[in-house]
Amino acid sequence: MIEKSEKTPDQAIAELAGRIAPVASETISLANASGRILSQPIHADRDSPAADVSAMDGYAIRLDDLGRDEPLPVSGEIAPGHPTPDVQPGHAMRVFTGGIVPQDYDLVVKREETQESPESIRLLPATANCRKGENIRRQGENASQGSAILQAGTTLHAGAIAATANFGASEVHVSRVLKITILVTGDELHDVDAEVQPWQLRDSNGPTLNALLSGKNWLHVRCVDRVVDNQQGLAERLAAAIEDSDAVILTGGVSMGDYDFVPDAIGQNDGEVIFHRLPIRPGKPILGAVTAAGKPIIGLPGNPVSAAVGCRRFVLPLLSRQAGKRDWLPPAPRVMLDDPGTRTLPLHWFRLVQIDDQGGVSLVPSKGSGDLVSMAASDGFTEQPPNSTGPGPWPFWRWQD
Numbered sequence: 006m007i008e009k010s011e012k013t014p015d016q017a018i019a020e021l022a023g024r025i026a027p028v029a030s031e032t033i034s035l036a037n038a039s040g041r042i043l044s045q046p047i048h049a050d051r052d053s054p055a056a057d058v059s060a061m062d063g064y065a066i067r068l069d070d071l072g073r074d075e076p077l078p079v080s081g082e083i084a085p086g087h088p089t090p091d092v093q094p095g096h097a098m099r100v101f102t103g104g105i106v107p108q109d110y111d112l113v114v115k116r117e118e119t120q121e122s123p124e125s126i127r128l129l130p131a132t133a134n135c136r137k138g139e140n141i142r143r144q145g146e147n148a149s150q151g152s153a154i155l156q157a158g159t160t161l162h163a164g165a166i167a168a169t170a171n172f173g174a175s176e177v178h179v180s181r182v183l184k185i186t187i188l189v190t191g192d193e194l195h196d197v198d199a200e201v202q203p204w205q206l207r208d209s210n211g212p213t214l215n216a217l218l219s220g221k222n223w224l225h226v227r228c229v230d231r232v233v234d235n236q237q238g239l240a241e242r243l244a245a246a247i248e249d250s251d252a253v254i255l256t257g258g259v260s261m262g263d264y265d266f267v268p269d270a271i272g273q274n275d276g277e278v279i280f281h282r283l284p285i286r287p288g289k290p291i292l293g294a295v296t297a298a299g300k301p302i303i304g305l306p307g308n309p310v311s312a313a314v315g316c317r318r319f320v321l322p323l324l325s326r327q328a329g330k331r332d333w334l335p336p337a338p339r340v341m342l343d344d345p346g347t348r349t350l351p352l353h354w355f356r357l358v359q360i361d362d363q364g365g366v367s368l369v370p371s372k373g374s375g376d377l378v379s380m381a382a383s384d385g386f387t388e389q390p391p392n393s394t395g396p397g398p399w400p401f402w403r404w405q406d
Protein backbone atom coordinates (compact mmCIF):
# COMPACT_ATOMS: atom_id res chain seq x y z
CA MET A 6 0.00 0.00 0.00
CA ILE A 7 1.31 3.45 -0.93
CA GLU A 8 1.67 5.70 2.10
CA LYS A 9 0.37 9.20 1.65
CA SER A 10 2.97 11.92 1.41
CA GLU A 11 3.10 14.43 4.25
CA LYS A 12 3.78 17.32 1.91
CA THR A 13 1.63 20.38 2.39
CA PRO A 14 -0.41 21.50 -0.64
CA ASP A 15 2.07 24.32 -1.30
CA GLN A 16 5.07 22.01 -1.01
CA ALA A 17 3.52 19.51 -3.43
CA ILE A 18 2.67 22.30 -5.88
CA ALA A 19 6.17 23.79 -5.62
CA GLU A 20 7.85 20.44 -6.19
CA LEU A 21 5.84 19.69 -9.31
CA ALA A 22 6.14 23.29 -10.54
CA GLY A 23 9.92 23.00 -10.38
CA ARG A 24 9.78 20.12 -12.87
CA ILE A 25 7.42 21.71 -15.41
CA ALA A 26 8.88 23.21 -18.59
CA PRO A 27 7.34 26.61 -19.43
CA VAL A 28 5.82 26.79 -22.92
CA ALA A 29 7.66 28.64 -25.71
CA SER A 30 6.78 32.20 -26.66
CA GLU A 31 5.44 33.77 -29.84
CA THR A 32 4.93 37.27 -31.23
CA ILE A 33 1.35 38.42 -31.78
CA SER A 34 -0.50 41.62 -32.56
CA LEU A 35 -1.56 43.68 -29.53
CA ALA A 36 -5.10 43.59 -30.94
CA ASN A 37 -5.21 39.84 -30.18
CA ALA A 38 -3.27 39.93 -26.92
CA SER A 39 -6.00 40.42 -24.31
CA GLY A 40 -5.53 37.93 -21.46
CA ARG A 41 -2.24 36.57 -22.80
CA ILE A 42 0.93 36.41 -20.69
CA LEU A 43 3.93 38.59 -21.58
CA SER A 44 7.16 36.69 -22.13
CA GLN A 45 9.21 39.89 -22.52
CA PRO A 46 8.88 43.16 -20.62
CA ILE A 47 7.37 46.35 -22.03
CA HIS A 48 9.45 49.54 -21.76
CA ALA A 49 8.38 53.16 -22.17
CA ASP A 50 9.39 54.36 -25.66
CA ARG A 51 8.97 57.97 -24.46
CA ASP A 52 8.07 59.92 -21.36
CA SER A 53 4.50 59.66 -20.07
CA PRO A 54 3.10 62.23 -20.47
CA ALA A 55 5.41 63.12 -23.37
CA ALA A 56 5.21 66.83 -22.39
CA ASP A 57 3.61 69.01 -19.69
CA VAL A 58 -0.11 68.74 -20.43
CA SER A 59 -3.29 70.20 -19.03
CA ALA A 60 -5.52 68.04 -16.81
CA MET A 61 -8.52 70.34 -17.42
CA ASP A 62 -10.26 72.38 -20.07
CA GLY A 63 -9.32 75.94 -19.11
CA TYR A 64 -6.65 78.60 -19.46
CA ALA A 65 -2.89 78.45 -19.03
CA ILE A 66 -1.72 81.49 -17.07
CA ARG A 67 1.30 82.79 -15.14
CA LEU A 68 1.41 82.86 -11.36
CA ASP A 69 1.74 86.68 -11.45
CA ASP A 70 -1.69 86.92 -13.11
CA LEU A 71 -3.50 85.14 -10.28
CA GLY A 72 -5.53 87.59 -8.20
CA ARG A 73 -5.63 90.10 -11.01
CA ASP A 74 -9.01 91.91 -11.22
CA GLU A 75 -8.89 93.27 -14.75
CA PRO A 76 -9.55 91.01 -17.78
CA LEU A 77 -6.66 88.86 -18.97
CA PRO A 78 -6.35 88.78 -22.77
CA VAL A 79 -6.34 85.37 -24.42
CA SER A 80 -3.77 85.06 -27.21
CA GLY A 81 -4.88 81.77 -28.78
CA GLU A 82 -5.72 78.17 -28.12
CA ILE A 83 -3.98 74.85 -27.86
CA ALA A 84 -6.18 72.47 -29.80
CA PRO A 85 -5.89 68.74 -29.12
CA GLY A 86 -3.54 67.05 -31.58
CA HIS A 87 -1.92 70.27 -32.74
CA PRO A 88 1.41 71.87 -31.87
CA THR A 89 1.27 74.86 -29.54
CA PRO A 90 1.02 78.37 -31.03
CA ASP A 91 3.48 81.14 -30.08
CA VAL A 92 3.14 82.45 -26.53
CA GLN A 93 2.50 86.15 -25.98
CA PRO A 94 3.66 87.81 -22.76
CA GLY A 95 0.81 89.07 -20.53
CA HIS A 96 -1.76 86.77 -22.17
CA ALA A 97 -3.52 83.61 -21.16
CA MET A 98 -3.84 80.69 -23.57
CA ARG A 99 -7.01 78.61 -23.95
CA VAL A 100 -6.11 74.94 -23.44
CA PHE A 101 -8.04 71.70 -23.60
CA THR A 102 -7.55 68.57 -21.49
CA GLY A 103 -4.44 66.79 -22.74
CA GLY A 104 -3.15 69.87 -24.64
CA ILE A 105 0.50 70.84 -24.14
CA VAL A 106 1.10 73.63 -21.61
CA PRO A 107 4.10 75.70 -22.78
CA GLN A 108 6.90 76.29 -20.23
CA ASP A 109 6.07 80.04 -20.04
CA TYR A 110 2.90 79.23 -18.09
CA ASP A 111 2.77 78.20 -14.44
CA LEU A 112 -0.70 76.74 -14.04
CA VAL A 113 -4.07 76.06 -15.65
CA VAL A 114 -7.32 77.49 -14.28
CA LYS A 115 -10.53 75.58 -15.05
CA ARG A 116 -12.81 77.37 -17.49
CA GLU A 117 -15.72 77.22 -15.02
CA GLU A 118 -13.58 79.25 -12.62
CA THR A 119 -13.35 82.08 -15.15
CA GLN A 120 -15.75 84.48 -16.79
CA GLU A 121 -15.16 83.95 -20.49
CA SER A 122 -15.39 86.59 -23.23
CA PRO A 123 -14.35 86.03 -26.87
CA GLU A 124 -10.95 87.75 -26.43
CA SER A 125 -10.32 87.64 -22.69
CA ILE A 126 -11.17 86.05 -19.35
CA ARG A 127 -11.72 87.26 -15.81
CA LEU A 128 -10.49 85.03 -12.99
CA LEU A 129 -13.25 84.22 -10.47
CA PRO A 130 -12.55 84.07 -6.69
CA ALA A 131 -12.46 80.23 -6.89
CA THR A 132 -9.00 80.54 -8.48
CA ALA A 133 -7.58 82.29 -5.40
CA ASN A 134 -6.19 79.09 -3.89
CA CYS A 135 -4.54 77.88 -7.10
CA ARG A 136 -0.82 77.12 -6.90
CA LYS A 137 2.06 76.73 -9.29
CA GLY A 138 1.58 73.56 -11.33
CA GLU A 139 -2.18 73.47 -10.67
CA ASN A 140 -3.94 71.22 -13.22
CA ILE A 141 -0.72 70.46 -15.07
CA ARG A 142 0.42 66.86 -15.58
CA ARG A 143 4.19 67.04 -15.73
CA GLN A 144 6.24 65.43 -18.48
CA GLY A 145 7.37 61.96 -17.35
CA GLU A 146 5.38 61.99 -14.09
CA ASN A 147 3.87 58.57 -14.92
CA ALA A 148 7.05 57.06 -16.33
CA SER A 149 10.24 58.21 -17.96
CA GLN A 150 11.50 57.03 -21.33
CA GLY A 151 13.20 53.62 -21.11
CA SER A 152 11.68 52.62 -17.78
CA ALA A 153 10.15 49.16 -17.33
CA ILE A 154 6.35 49.35 -17.46
CA LEU A 155 5.30 45.68 -17.44
CA GLN A 156 7.41 42.73 -16.41
CA ALA A 157 7.58 39.41 -18.22
CA GLY A 158 4.94 37.12 -16.75
CA THR A 159 2.27 39.81 -16.53
CA THR A 160 -1.20 38.93 -17.79
CA LEU A 161 -2.34 41.49 -20.34
CA HIS A 162 -5.52 42.75 -18.65
CA ALA A 163 -7.23 45.88 -19.89
CA GLY A 164 -5.01 48.22 -17.85
CA ALA A 165 -1.84 46.55 -19.10
CA ILE A 166 -3.13 46.75 -22.68
CA ALA A 167 -3.66 50.50 -22.22
CA ALA A 168 -0.03 51.04 -21.21
CA THR A 169 1.28 48.72 -23.92
CA ALA A 170 -0.66 50.58 -26.62
CA ASN A 171 0.42 53.96 -25.26
CA PHE A 172 4.08 52.99 -25.51
CA GLY A 173 3.74 51.89 -29.11
CA ALA A 174 4.07 48.10 -28.76
CA SER A 175 1.80 47.05 -31.62
CA GLU A 176 3.24 43.55 -31.32
CA VAL A 177 4.00 41.74 -28.09
CA HIS A 178 5.98 38.66 -27.11
CA VAL A 179 3.73 36.31 -25.18
CA SER A 180 3.70 32.69 -24.03
CA ARG A 181 2.12 30.33 -26.49
CA VAL A 182 -1.44 29.29 -25.50
CA LEU A 183 -1.34 26.17 -23.32
CA LYS A 184 -3.18 23.23 -24.84
CA ILE A 185 -4.93 21.09 -22.25
CA THR A 186 -6.60 17.70 -22.53
CA ILE A 187 -9.08 16.59 -19.88
CA LEU A 188 -9.73 12.85 -19.59
CA VAL A 189 -12.54 11.68 -17.32
CA THR A 190 -12.35 7.99 -16.52
CA GLY A 191 -14.98 5.50 -15.44
CA ASP A 192 -17.35 2.94 -16.98
CA GLU A 193 -20.22 4.58 -15.12
CA LEU A 194 -19.94 7.87 -17.01
CA HIS A 195 -22.31 9.01 -19.74
CA ASP A 196 -23.19 12.17 -21.63
CA VAL A 197 -25.07 14.91 -19.84
CA ASP A 198 -28.12 14.34 -22.07
CA ALA A 199 -28.11 10.54 -21.57
CA GLU A 200 -31.00 8.56 -20.07
CA VAL A 201 -29.14 6.99 -17.14
CA GLN A 202 -29.73 3.85 -15.09
CA PRO A 203 -29.14 3.88 -11.30
CA TRP A 204 -25.66 2.37 -11.79
CA GLN A 205 -24.77 5.01 -14.34
CA LEU A 206 -23.79 8.64 -13.92
CA ARG A 207 -23.76 11.72 -16.08
CA ASP A 208 -20.22 13.07 -16.32
CA SER A 209 -20.07 16.24 -14.24
CA ASN A 210 -16.30 16.45 -13.73
CA GLY A 211 -15.62 17.18 -17.40
CA PRO A 212 -17.93 20.21 -17.47
CA THR A 213 -16.67 21.32 -14.03
CA LEU A 214 -13.00 21.32 -14.98
CA ASN A 215 -13.82 22.89 -18.32
CA ALA A 216 -15.63 25.68 -16.46
CA LEU A 217 -12.82 26.17 -13.95
CA LEU A 218 -10.33 26.52 -16.81
CA SER A 219 -12.56 28.65 -19.03
CA GLY A 220 -12.33 32.38 -19.69
CA LYS A 221 -8.53 32.34 -19.74
CA ASN A 222 -7.07 33.41 -23.04
CA TRP A 223 -3.68 31.90 -22.16
CA LEU A 224 -5.16 28.41 -22.02
CA HIS A 225 -7.18 26.27 -24.41
CA VAL A 226 -9.00 23.09 -23.42
CA ARG A 227 -8.61 21.17 -26.67
CA CYS A 228 -10.84 18.29 -25.62
CA VAL A 229 -12.73 16.70 -22.76
CA ASP A 230 -12.88 12.95 -23.40
CA ARG A 231 -14.39 10.04 -21.55
CA VAL A 232 -12.25 6.93 -21.18
CA VAL A 233 -13.55 3.56 -19.97
CA ASP A 234 -11.85 1.59 -17.20
CA ASN A 235 -9.41 -0.42 -19.28
CA GLN A 236 -5.70 -0.35 -18.51
CA GLN A 237 -4.41 -0.56 -22.07
CA GLY A 238 -7.08 1.74 -23.52
CA LEU A 239 -6.37 4.39 -20.90
CA ALA A 240 -2.59 4.14 -21.39
CA GLU A 241 -3.02 4.62 -25.15
CA ARG A 242 -5.43 7.53 -24.80
CA LEU A 243 -3.07 9.16 -22.31
CA ALA A 244 -0.13 8.69 -24.70
CA ALA A 245 -2.03 10.51 -27.44
CA ALA A 246 -3.05 13.30 -25.03
CA ILE A 247 0.55 13.79 -23.91
CA GLU A 248 1.62 13.94 -27.55
CA ASP A 249 -0.78 16.67 -28.63
CA SER A 250 -1.17 18.71 -25.39
CA ASP A 251 1.01 20.64 -22.98
CA ALA A 252 -0.75 19.20 -19.92
CA VAL A 253 -3.20 16.39 -19.22
CA ILE A 254 -5.75 16.46 -16.41
CA LEU A 255 -7.53 13.23 -15.49
CA THR A 256 -10.31 12.53 -13.05
CA GLY A 257 -11.20 9.26 -11.35
CA GLY A 258 -9.32 5.99 -11.19
CA VAL A 259 -6.56 7.31 -8.97
CA SER A 260 -7.39 5.58 -5.69
CA MET A 261 -7.18 2.00 -4.40
CA GLY A 262 -9.87 0.23 -6.44
CA ASP A 263 -9.31 -2.65 -8.85
CA TYR A 264 -10.46 -0.34 -11.63
CA ASP A 265 -8.17 2.54 -10.69
CA PHE A 266 -5.83 2.47 -13.67
CA VAL A 267 -4.54 6.05 -13.76
CA PRO A 268 -1.28 5.55 -11.80
CA ASP A 269 -0.27 2.58 -13.96
CA ALA A 270 -1.22 4.38 -17.19
CA ILE A 271 1.01 7.27 -16.15
CA GLY A 272 3.82 4.78 -15.41
CA GLN A 273 3.36 3.11 -18.80
CA ASN A 274 3.90 6.54 -20.37
CA ASP A 275 7.13 7.10 -18.41
CA GLY A 276 5.50 9.74 -16.25
CA GLU A 277 7.41 10.39 -13.05
CA VAL A 278 5.12 10.63 -10.04
CA ILE A 279 6.03 13.64 -7.89
CA PHE A 280 3.26 13.15 -5.35
CA HIS A 281 0.41 10.69 -4.85
CA ARG A 282 -1.92 11.03 -1.86
CA LEU A 283 -1.63 14.18 0.14
CA PRO A 284 -2.85 14.90 3.67
CA ILE A 285 -5.87 16.81 2.40
CA ARG A 286 -9.65 16.47 2.53
CA PRO A 287 -11.30 16.19 0.19
CA GLY A 288 -9.10 14.95 -2.61
CA LYS A 289 -6.56 12.83 -0.72
CA PRO A 290 -5.74 10.43 -3.63
CA ILE A 291 -4.56 13.31 -5.90
CA LEU A 292 -1.58 12.47 -8.08
CA GLY A 293 0.93 14.86 -9.66
CA ALA A 294 3.35 13.59 -12.30
CA VAL A 295 5.58 14.98 -15.03
CA THR A 296 6.79 13.63 -18.36
CA ALA A 297 10.44 13.65 -19.41
CA ALA A 298 9.61 16.72 -21.54
CA GLY A 299 8.31 18.59 -18.49
CA LYS A 300 4.57 18.27 -19.20
CA PRO A 301 2.40 17.90 -16.10
CA ILE A 302 -0.10 15.05 -15.75
CA ILE A 303 -2.47 15.53 -12.85
CA GLY A 304 -4.78 12.79 -11.68
CA LEU A 305 -7.68 14.21 -9.68
CA PRO A 306 -9.93 11.97 -7.60
CA GLY A 307 -13.26 11.19 -9.20
CA ASN A 308 -15.54 12.51 -6.48
CA PRO A 309 -16.97 15.78 -7.81
CA VAL A 310 -15.95 18.02 -4.91
CA SER A 311 -12.46 16.47 -4.79
CA ALA A 312 -11.99 17.02 -8.53
CA ALA A 313 -13.14 20.64 -8.37
CA VAL A 314 -11.08 21.52 -5.28
CA GLY A 315 -8.02 19.81 -6.76
CA CYS A 316 -8.40 21.71 -10.01
CA ARG A 317 -8.79 25.08 -8.31
CA ARG A 318 -6.09 24.59 -5.68
CA PHE A 319 -3.46 22.53 -7.58
CA VAL A 320 -4.09 22.49 -11.33
CA LEU A 321 -4.75 26.18 -11.94
CA PRO A 322 -1.54 27.49 -10.35
CA LEU A 323 0.54 24.79 -12.01
CA LEU A 324 -0.86 25.64 -15.43
CA SER A 325 -0.31 29.35 -14.72
CA ARG A 326 3.30 28.59 -13.98
CA GLN A 327 3.66 26.53 -17.16
CA ALA A 328 2.18 29.45 -19.11
CA GLY A 329 4.88 31.75 -17.70
CA LYS A 330 2.79 33.76 -15.22
CA ARG A 331 4.85 35.73 -12.73
CA ASP A 332 2.34 35.59 -9.84
CA TRP A 333 1.35 32.01 -10.51
CA LEU A 334 0.49 31.18 -6.90
CA PRO A 335 -0.79 34.42 -5.38
CA PRO A 336 -1.71 34.09 -1.70
CA ALA A 337 -5.43 33.53 -1.28
CA PRO A 338 -7.32 36.33 0.46
CA ARG A 339 -8.13 35.41 4.07
CA VAL A 340 -11.61 35.28 5.52
CA MET A 341 -13.20 34.69 8.92
CA LEU A 342 -15.79 31.92 9.22
CA ASP A 343 -19.05 32.95 10.88
CA ASP A 344 -19.66 29.67 12.69
CA PRO A 345 -16.69 27.29 12.29
CA GLY A 346 -17.79 24.59 14.78
CA THR A 347 -15.33 22.71 16.99
CA ARG A 348 -14.37 19.78 14.77
CA THR A 349 -10.71 19.35 13.78
CA LEU A 350 -8.97 17.11 11.25
CA PRO A 351 -5.33 15.98 11.11
CA LEU A 352 -5.39 17.09 7.46
CA HIS A 353 -5.37 20.24 5.36
CA TRP A 354 -9.09 20.79 5.27
CA PHE A 355 -10.89 22.39 2.35
CA ARG A 356 -14.39 23.47 3.47
CA LEU A 357 -17.13 24.66 1.13
CA VAL A 358 -18.30 28.15 2.03
CA GLN A 359 -20.70 30.76 0.79
CA ILE A 360 -20.38 34.52 1.02
CA ASP A 361 -23.47 36.55 1.86
CA ASP A 362 -24.16 40.03 0.55
CA GLN A 363 -22.69 41.59 3.72
CA GLY A 364 -19.39 39.73 3.10
CA GLY A 365 -20.08 37.18 5.88
CA VAL A 366 -18.59 33.72 5.22
CA SER A 367 -20.45 30.60 6.33
CA LEU A 368 -19.87 26.88 5.90
CA VAL A 369 -22.12 25.07 3.44
CA PRO A 370 -23.50 21.89 5.05
CA SER A 371 -22.13 19.01 2.99
CA LYS A 372 -22.41 15.22 2.97
CA GLY A 373 -18.85 14.90 1.66
CA SER A 374 -16.87 14.80 -1.54
CA GLY A 375 -19.72 13.27 -3.54
CA ASP A 376 -22.15 16.02 -2.58
CA LEU A 377 -22.18 18.20 -5.65
CA VAL A 378 -25.45 19.76 -4.52
CA SER A 379 -23.62 21.42 -1.62
CA MET A 380 -20.90 22.51 -4.04
CA ALA A 381 -23.54 24.16 -6.21
CA ALA A 382 -24.46 26.37 -3.26
CA SER A 383 -20.85 27.37 -2.52
CA ASP A 384 -18.73 30.28 -3.74
CA GLY A 385 -15.47 28.48 -3.07
CA PHE A 386 -13.68 26.90 -0.14
CA THR A 387 -11.52 27.81 2.82
CA GLU A 388 -8.34 25.96 3.70
CA GLN A 389 -7.28 25.24 7.25
CA PRO A 390 -4.11 23.42 8.34
CA PRO A 391 -4.09 20.11 10.23
CA ASN A 392 -5.56 20.16 13.75
CA SER A 393 -6.63 23.79 13.56
CA THR A 394 -9.87 25.20 14.91
CA GLY A 395 -11.58 28.55 15.10
CA PRO A 396 -12.93 31.14 12.72
CA GLY A 397 -9.64 31.90 10.99
CA PRO A 398 -8.59 33.95 9.19
CA TRP A 399 -8.29 31.13 6.63
CA PRO A 400 -7.27 31.35 2.98
CA PHE A 401 -10.31 31.50 0.72
CA TRP A 402 -10.22 30.01 -2.78
CA ARG A 403 -13.06 31.35 -4.88
CA TRP A 404 -14.19 28.97 -7.63
CA GLN A 405 -13.77 31.62 -10.27
CA ASP A 406 -12.18 35.04 -9.90
Ligand SMILES: Nc1nc2c(c(=O)[nH]1)N[C@H]1C(S)=C(S)[C@@H](COP(=O)(O)OP(=O)(O)OC[C@H]3O[C@@H](n4cnc5c(N)ncnc54)[C@H](O)[C@@H]3O)O[C@H]1N2
Binds near residue numbers: 206305
Ligand atom coordinates in the same frame (compact mmCIF):
# COMPACT_ATOMS: atom_id res chain seq x y z
N1 LIG B 1 -10.02 1.70 0.01
C1 LIG B 1 -10.02 3.01 -0.27
N2 LIG B 1 -10.99 3.49 -1.03
C2 LIG B 1 -11.01 4.79 -1.33
C3 LIG B 1 -10.04 5.66 -0.82
C4 LIG B 1 -9.02 5.10 -0.01
O1 LIG B 1 -8.11 5.79 0.47
N3 LIG B 1 -9.05 3.77 0.21
N4 LIG B 1 -10.12 6.98 -1.07
C5 LIG B 1 -11.45 7.51 -1.28
C6 LIG B 1 -11.40 8.87 -1.70
S1 LIG B 1 -10.99 9.97 -0.49
C7 LIG B 1 -11.75 9.29 -2.93
S2 LIG B 1 -11.79 10.95 -3.29
C8 LIG B 1 -12.12 8.37 -3.98
C9 LIG B 1 -11.36 8.73 -5.24
O2 LIG B 1 -11.29 7.64 -6.03
P1 LIG B 1 -10.92 7.64 -7.56
O3 LIG B 1 -10.14 8.82 -7.93
O4 LIG B 1 -10.32 6.37 -7.86
O5 LIG B 1 -12.31 7.90 -8.24
P2 LIG B 1 -13.39 6.87 -8.70
O6 LIG B 1 -13.39 5.71 -7.81
O7 LIG B 1 -13.19 6.64 -10.13
O8 LIG B 1 -14.69 7.75 -8.47
C10 LIG B 1 -15.06 8.18 -7.21
C11 LIG B 1 -16.50 8.65 -7.26
O9 LIG B 1 -16.61 9.75 -8.13
C12 LIG B 1 -17.55 9.49 -9.16
N5 LIG B 1 -17.06 10.05 -10.41
C13 LIG B 1 -15.96 9.69 -11.05
N6 LIG B 1 -15.80 10.40 -12.17
C14 LIG B 1 -16.85 11.24 -12.24
C15 LIG B 1 -17.25 12.21 -13.19
N7 LIG B 1 -16.52 12.47 -14.28
N8 LIG B 1 -18.38 12.90 -12.97
C16 LIG B 1 -19.12 12.64 -11.86
N9 LIG B 1 -18.77 11.74 -10.92
C17 LIG B 1 -17.67 11.03 -11.11
C18 LIG B 1 -17.57 7.98 -9.25
O10 LIG B 1 -18.74 7.50 -9.84
C19 LIG B 1 -17.44 7.60 -7.80
O11 LIG B 1 -18.66 7.68 -7.15
O12 LIG B 1 -11.81 7.06 -3.60
C20 LIG B 1 -12.26 6.70 -2.28
N10 LIG B 1 -12.03 5.30 -2.10
Ligand code: MOO
Binds near residue numbers: 286287288289
Ligand atom coordinates in the same frame (compact mmCIF):
# COMPACT_ATOMS: atom_id res chain seq x y z
O1 MOO C 1 -10.67 12.70 -0.28
MO1 MOO C 1 -12.00 11.97 -1.03
O2 MOO C 1 -11.87 13.32 -2.02
O3 MOO C 1 -12.64 12.70 0.47
O4 MOO C 1 -13.64 11.70 -1.04
